[in-house]
Structures are given as C-alpha cells and as structure tokens.
Amino acid sequence: MNRLIDYFSTIPSSHRSIILVGGITFFWLIESSMPLFNFSYHKWRHAGVNIFFTITTIIVNFFLAFILLQASDWAVTNHFGIINWLPKMPSWIYAILGLLILDLIGAWFVHWLEHKVKWMWKFHIIHHSDMQVDTTTANRHHPGESAFRFVFTTIAVVMTGAPMWIVMMYQSISVMLSQFNHANISLPTRLNKVLSWFIVTPDMHHVHHHYVQPYTDSNYGNIFSVWDHLFGSFSFKNPKDIVYGVDTQMDATKNESIASLLKMPFE
Template identity: 65%
Template sequence: MNEIIAYFSTIPSSHRSLILVGGITIFWLIENTFPLFQMQYKKWNHAGINFFFTFTTIIVNFILAFILIRTAAWTTQNHFGILNWLPEIPIWLYTITGLLLLDLIGAYLAHLTQHKVKVLWRFHLIHHTDTWIDTTTANRHHPGESVIRFLFTAFGVLLVGSPMWMVFLYQSLSVVASQFNHANISMPVRLDKVLSYFIVSPNMHKVHHHYVLPYTDSNYGNIFSIWDRLFGTFTTLPKEDLIYGVDTHMLPEENNKLKKLLHIPFQKSRSAKNS
C-alpha cells in the first residue's frame, strides 16, 4: 500500500497519459476480437470525433489542475474533510473509503445532477448522442461538461479531504473504469452480473445508453456500483433490447458531425419523444 501511495504522490504526467492511451488501446483490441455488437460504422471516423473530445477534456483538466492541487493541499494542512475527521483506521480502509466517497461526489452525483438539471443536461447530452458505444465513447464530453465534471471533482476533494495521491489514484481508476464499461466487449452474462455487484460492468452501463427513458436515467455510476444500488437507480435491460443514442437526436447528421455536436448545448431544448 505504501508503494502505491508513493507512486501516485509523484506520478509523472507521462505516466498518466500512458494510462489513458494504454487503456483505450487494450479495450480497443479486446472489443475488436470479442465484440458485444457487430456495429456497422466507420470505427476510425467515429473514434476521431471522440478523440477530439478526449483532447479537449485533457486541456480543461490541465488548465484547471492547480485548483485540485491547492484544494487537496488546503484540506491536508487544515485537517478538513471527512477523511480527516475519521478516527485512525488502517491505510487500506482509509484508501477504499476515500475512493468510494470521491466516486460518489465526482462521478455519481455529478452524473445524476447533469441528468436532472436542464442547463447541465444540454452539455451532457453530447455524450448520449453516440449511437455506437465503444471504448472511445468514455471521453466523449463537451468541453462545457468537462468543466462541470471538474468542479464536482474539486468539490469532492474538498468535502472528502483527499490527499493529492488519492486524487491521482482515483482519476487513474476512473479513466480505466470508464473505458472498460463503455467498451463494446462481449462478456459471459454471469461474470458481468457478478462484477456489477462491485463495479460498474459493461452490460450495466450500456443500459444507461439506451435511447429512451427511464433507462437513460439509471445506472449513473462510474467505478463502483454500490451507489446505484443504494439509491435505487440501478436497473437492467437485456442486451437484445438495447438501442444506443438519445431519442431527441437520432439523426446521423446531428450525432456524428463534430460541428453539430459542439453547438447542441446552445440550441433550443427538445422534449423526449418516449418515456
């Protein structure tokens, strides 16, 4: 455990980039070999759009990184936050508790809020317009959403009182988990179900990308599945019934054109056709 803490306390930016690129590469290869769906699409063209949004997310996080660093330092120096108010506990339990809480605020709460607050949904909608869900979809976030997610993460660091090494560990796990649960990979149903009791499995998250309500408003988790189960937002749907996308933007000229996607948050809102 001490080795992990030491590594993430000084993790180079190049290593964090390697985790991002390495994850996409590994799951890309797996989904090409064991696909859940044989999707008829131009994979590289589709990836190009999602890689653009990945790049803008990296830029946003890089520009705002000083906020996370200062927040984590302040919580440590001032003994502020949930972790700092707990009695002394084993380091492994301290770490798991911190990761669970960061995932609750930085992922689950952020995701839930974006679905419930209309002005935030405008930006998150771009993620849901993807009608070909694969590992590159994980980072398909409008730059505006990247800012929103970052602010939730910063709030989580403040409230949880996370040291910076834990923030880096959480972000690394979050990136890989998102690439995994978006990947177009076929897993044994029983294995996927067992995994879904602990982490967000591919089949569990794919339900969230079904094109109509109430499935779109379910399975908000990113790393841990406990929050969906605890707060009653967990649901299932047979993979045979899955249709990716969002019913208000199902036309290819809208959901597969970069310029159109960038402008969606600033267009007039559309009501869902189905529920």
C-alpha cells in the same frame, strides 16, 4: 501500500498518458475480436470525433489542475474532510473510503444532476448522442461539461479531505473503469452478475445509454455500482436489446459532426 502512496503521490504525466492511451488501445483490440454489436460504421472516423472531445477534456483539466492541487493541500493542511475527521486507520482503509466518496460526489452525484438539471443535460447530451457506444465514448464530453465536472471533482476532494495520492489513484482508476464500462463487449452472464454488485460493468452501463426512458435515467455509476443499488437507480436490460442514442437526437450525421456537437447545448 507505501509503494502505492509514493507512486501516486508523484505519478508522472507520461504514466497518466499511458493509462489513457493504453486503456483505449487495449479495449479497442478486445472490441475488435469479440464485439457485443457489429456496428456498420467507420471505426476510425467515429474514434476521431470522440478523441477530439478527449483532447478538449485533457486541455480543460490541464489548465485547472492547480485548483485541484490547492484544494487537496488545503483540506489536508486544515484537517478538513470526512477521512480526516475519522479515527486513525490503516492507509488502505483510507484509500478505499476516499475512492468511494470521490466516486459518489465527483462521478455519481454530478452525473445524476446532469440528468435532472436542464442546462446541464444540454451539455451532457453530447455524450449520450453517440449511437455506436464503444471504449472511445468514455471521454466524449463537451468542453462545457468537462468544466463543471471538474468543479464537482474539486468539491469532492475538499469534502473527502483526500490527499493528492488518493486523488491521483481515483482519477487513474476512473479513466480505466470508464473505458471498460463503455467498451463494446459483453461479459459472461454469471461473471457480469457478480461483478456488477461491486463495479460498473459494460452490461450495466450500456443500459444507461439506451435511447429511451427510464433506462437513460439509471445506472449512473462510474467505478462502484454500490451507489446505484443503494439509491434505487439500478436497472437491467438484455444487452442485445439496447439501442444507443437519445430519442431527441437520432440524426446520425449530426451526431458524428464535431461542429454540430459543439453547438448542440446552445440550440
């Protein structure tokens, strides 16, 4: 455990880049060999749009990263946050609790809010407008959404009281799981059923990208599926019956235009 703590305390930027690029490449190759849907689309052009928004997310997070560092240092120094108020426990228990709380506040809760608060939904709709969901969709977020998601991540860090090694571990796992659960693949039914009680699987998250309600407002999780089971937002639909997109934004040309997507929240 000490090796993990040391690694994530000082994880190089190059390693974080490898996790991002390597994950996309890995799941992209799997999609090509065993796809859930055989999309009739230009895979590279589609990826180009989503990678543009991946880059804007990286830029937003890069310029705001010092805030996250200050928030974590403040919480640890002032003994603030849930895991700092608990009795002394082994590091691996702190890590699991930290990951769970960060995932609840920094991923599940803000995602749920984006579907309930109109102005937030206007930004989040860019993510849902993708009509060919694959692993590159994971980071298809409007820069405005990236900014307010960062705010909730910072709040989550303070409320959790997470040191930076837990924050870096959480962000690394979050990136990989998001690429996994957006990937255009389907797991064997039995394996998916078991895994979906613990983590968010592609079959589970693809339901969230179905174009109509109530499916769009379900399965908000990113890493852990426990929150959707606990809060009653879990739903299931046969993966082959899913139609991606949003019923109010079904113009394929517009949904693949960077300029149109950037303007979409303000229309």
